[in-house]
Amino acid sequence: MRVAYLGPPGTFTEDALRDATRSAAPELMPAPSVYAAIAAVEAGEADRAFVPFENSIEGAVRATLDTLAFEAEGVSLVGEHDFPISHCLIARSEIPLDRIEVVLSHPQGTAQCARFLREELPGADVRAASSTAEAVRMVSEEDAPWGALGAASAAALYACTILRDGVEDEPDNITRFVWVAPAGTEPAGGGDAPWRTSLIFAELGEDRPGALVDALQVFSIHGVNLTRIESRPRPGGLGRYMFFVDLEGQDASAPVSKAIGELRGHAESVRVLGSYPVAL
Secondary structure, X not given: OEEEEEOOOOOHHHHHXXXXXXXXXXXXXXXXXXXXXXXXXXXXXXXXXEEEEEEOOOEEOHHHHHHHHHHOOOEEEEEEEEEEOOOEEEEOOOOOHHHOOEEEEOHHHHHHOHHHHHHXXXXXXXXXXXXXXXXXXXXXXXXXXXXXXXXXHHHHHOOOEEEEEOOOOOOOOEEEEEEEEEOOOOOOOOOOOOEEEEXXXXXXXXXXXXXXXXXXXXXXXXXXXXXXXXXXXXXXOOOOEEEEEEEEOOOOOHHHHHHHHHHOOOXXXXXXXXXXXXXX
């Protein structure tokens, strides 16, 4: 099985992917972005994509939500995997923290370590990289006193030094990754695990008080528990939004199926992203 993921080698996504596939031996296909990883599945270049979906500190990963919503209608979510994220401050060689002039990382990484950067490296210029691994690679080739926020595996890969580990703002820092497959692919396994369904809906008709409440009430009526709801702007001007929802249950079950059916009466657009076993 060919699996596309946010690369290059040494990213947290690669660490999580290796953890999720310990009993298998997939062909790993590093991609330059979340979009590229998901697009590889839609184009038939990969069998699956493995991408970050939600972080316990920073919330939803916007690149993943936007790609699923606007760029890749021919894919679906078929599984998830939770993975603890521990950031390291990495440099080319051992240097005092107060000498670091620039800190590189993926925006999610800098956001998850915002307090550390503010308190321990207040004078450093924080810059964005396409991935945490790319940040470490760039630091490994830079003579100036630069640092990167990334995984311990990236430090080893690029022969760098870990100056400080565990620099994330919250020790219980978990990222939920999702498996993306071609639309129509059946989720594997599950056993006795509970199921989760993810969907998007938009355009609630005439803008009036209570429109969103009425749309969401269909889940309460059918006893379906919502575990997450998030709004994202839609193209076409200010004031237009779409809503991402995670709910408990399989989309084929009667309560969930009936609730989604009734939601279609409130929203012009409803798309089920996938129904899959919850990571335990």
